[in-house]
Amino acid sequence: MSSNVTPRGSEPKAHGREEGPLRAHCEVLGVKPSGSFWSLTLVAPAMAERARPGQFITLAVDVGGATLRRPFSIASVSQQGPRAGTLEIVFSGVGQGTHWLAGRSKHDVLDVVGPLGRGFPLPNRQVPALLVGGGYGAAPMLYLARTLVARGHRVDIVLGARTAEQIWNTVEAKRVASSATFTTDDGSLGTPGRVTDVLDDVAARAGTEVVYGCGPMPMLAGVSRWAAAMGLPSQMAVEEAMACGTGVCMTCVVPVRRKGERRNVRACVEGPVLNGARVDWDAVRSPAMAQRELDEEAG
Amino acid sequence: MTTSSARTPAPPAASTASGPSAAAEPDVDLSVDLGGVTLANPIVTASGTFGSGREIDQFFDVGRLGAVVAKSITREPRQGLPTPRMVETSGGMLNAIGLQNSGIEAWLAEDLPWLRERGIPAIVSLAGNTVDDFRVLAERLRDVEGILAVEANISCPNVEDRGMVFACRTDPTREAVRAVAGTLSVPVLAKLTPDVTDITAIAAAAREAGASGVSLINTLLGMAIDPETGRPRLGGVTGGLSGPAIKPVAVRAVHQVHQALPDLPIVGMGGVTTTTDVVEMIRAGASAVAVGTATFGNPMATLEVLEGLRAWLAERGIERVADLRGTVRLPG
Numbered sequence: 001m002s003s004n005v006t007p008r009g010s011e012p013k014a015h016g017r018e019e020g021p022l023r024a025h026c027e028v029l030g031v032k033p034s035g036s037f038w039s040l041t042l043v044a045p046a047m048a049e050r051a052r053p054g055q056f057i058t059l060a061v062d063v064g065g066a067t068l069r070r071p072f073s074i075a076s077v078s079q080q081g082p083r084a085g086t087l088e089i090v091f092s093g094v095g096q097g098t099h100w101l102a103g104r105s106k107h108d109v110l111d112v113v114g115p116l117g118r119g120f121p122l123p124n125r126q127v128p129a130l131l132v133g134g135g136y137g138a139a140p141m142l143y144l145a146r147t148l149v150a151r152g153h154r155v156d157i158v159l160g161a162r163t164a165e166q167i168w169n170t171v172e173a174k175r176v177a178s179s180a181t182f183t184t185d186d187g188s189l190g191t192p193g194r195v196t197d198v199l200d201d202v203a204a205r206a207g208t209e210v211v212y213g214c215g216p217m218p219m220l221a222g223v224s225r226w227a228a229a230m231g232l233p234s235q236m237a238v239e240e241a242m243a244c245g246t247g248v249c250m251t252c253v254v255p256v257r258r259k260g261e262r263r264n265v266r267a268c269v270e271g272p273v274l275n276g277a278r279v280d281w282d283a284v285r286s287p288a289m290a291q292r293e294l295d296e297e298a299g
Numbered sequence: 300m301t302t303s304s305a306r307t308p309a310p311p312a313a314s315t316a317s318g319p320s321a322a323a324e325p326d327v328d329l330s331v332d333l334g335g336v337t338l339a340n341p342i343v344t345a346s347g348t349f350g351s352g353r354e355i356d357q358f359f360d361v362g363r364l365g366a367v368v369a370k371s372i373t374r375e376p377r378q379g380l381p382t383p384r385m386v387e388t389s390g391g392m393l394n395a396i397g398l399q400n401s402g403i404e405a406w407l408a409e410d411l412p413w414l415r416e417r418g419i420p421a422i423v424s425l426a427g428n429t430v431d432d433f434r435v436l437a438e439r440l441r442d443v444e445g446i447l448a449v450e451a452n453i454s455c456p457n458v459e460d461r462g463m464v465f466a467c468r469t470d471p472t473r474e475a476v477r478a479v480a481g482t483l484s485v486p487v488l489a490k491l492t493p494d495v496t497d498i499t500a501i502a503a504a505a506r507e508a509g510a511s512g513v514s515l516i517n518t519l520l521g522m523a524i525d526p527e528t529g530r531p532r533l534g535g536v537t538g539g540l541s542g543p544a545i546k547p548v549a550v551r552a553v554h555q556v557h558q559a560l561p562d563l564p565i566v567g568m569g570g571v572t573t574t575t576d577v578v579e580m581i582r583a584g585a586s587a588v589a590v591g592t593a594t595f596g597n598p599m600a601t602l603e604v605l606e607g608l609r610a611w612l613a614e615r616g617i618e619r620v621a622d623l624r625g626t627v628r629l630p631g
Contacts, residue, residue: 020357023599060596065389067542067572067596113598243385243392244595246357248350250370250396251385264378264399269354285381285534 057114134215334511345591391542395535480509557584574607
């Protein structure tokens, strides 16, 4: 492979391997609003084939002064039908980089690296699974839900956000899961409050044996603590500011306890999916955690 | 992970058997001398931006680079600073990692064997907070095979000097470099901070103490504050600025040191992202050029500038990259 001269819209079989991340220039199949978020679909057959729920891709964005890629959880992959070989991401469009992405058009070509990171481990037995998503963290949860349902699992979904507009794809959640429960801070949809307020009821009804989560770190902390208290295993897709996504920059670390010792592990390679019971949530210092503390100080 | 059997062989450096219509790529001698050792080409990695080498080897055969400079290692494992450790800034980023690493024993047991097995030229980066740290690390490496050169990252705080960075003053620079260069037979490169009044004086001190060359530049110390919360954006409060924003500072530092000490080998680094950035560094006086933060934005960045440099030289009929070194044309 002669590297930098990747033709437009094609994926190289990087390094001749069948697994691991690729870097490719991928054609945009479409960008469209999806509720209050954006959905972007890429033509990326080799990445779609390798991808697992919980993994992510990074995209180069052409915004003034930005030199780093933007990471996105994979929301879906299609390997059959008219959209075969495509991969979808969902994002807010609020930041400079995602605003630029929202402005892309069909046939534009994006510089993509992926699939990256450790996805959600799937249970060996067909146990009932509870999937909890915050905001657009719903997207990888629905990808996982479809995967688990296809494997014969009962899946129950809880999605939460500040307001109804910030919950992604309630329709798909209701369609794919045995039950879908929504919570909003302002009560504009579902149960007023946070996702942790409804977990006891849902788990009792569903006979939950395993818990998965994706969303802001404070939410993941709450869900992990609840799962630990219930004696349930939990797997959480964490988010932390990352520069490279490939394991070389050491910026996206999350404190994890192993054998009584605390270690900082890289969210991009050892994660983003981590055992919720092992993460030392009290030591996590992400901006979202700091914001939650500020909110609570302010009452 | 990767298997060597699945590896795509590197294309030949120069084609002599191409068809009549294909423009034969002229031979370009990319080899450079770095304080007594020869690199096959001048493109290396900046410490702390390339992991152990294995992470990026998923994307291409990193053995094609001139050398891999490993992440700085310390005597004991370090967990580093709390997050956030990174904030993107205009034209670059700030980082405050706190030298998280598994320590020298783990590096020798886990990372060096992989580099050796693959035949990848390895430059070890050593970091410490006392002169004794540097001496102990160097002694541990004395009889270790498979190390091409050592980089002494003396842009670390010296706890015996009220936390002032070794490379901010000449005497601590001499002491730290002597502790490494006096112990090892392989070339020692002193990695210097640009946050000084006269970097040529520090480079001269490093050379007096036995450094075979210098790595220019480490990150610049910077800071960013969230305007709403008033909190520093980095867990470590201040951090190192890297990326294209600092390239002119790096070119200036390389130029100044090369003018002052023309025969001192220099590894130029700081915001190098494109082929012409590499050319600029070499014209300023760099013997080799390290790509750092660019690898975060593009895992192929090192290989792309290597191939770009070969083509750039070939297009201009320059047969040896070494001939380009220090070819800045000053006025007057």
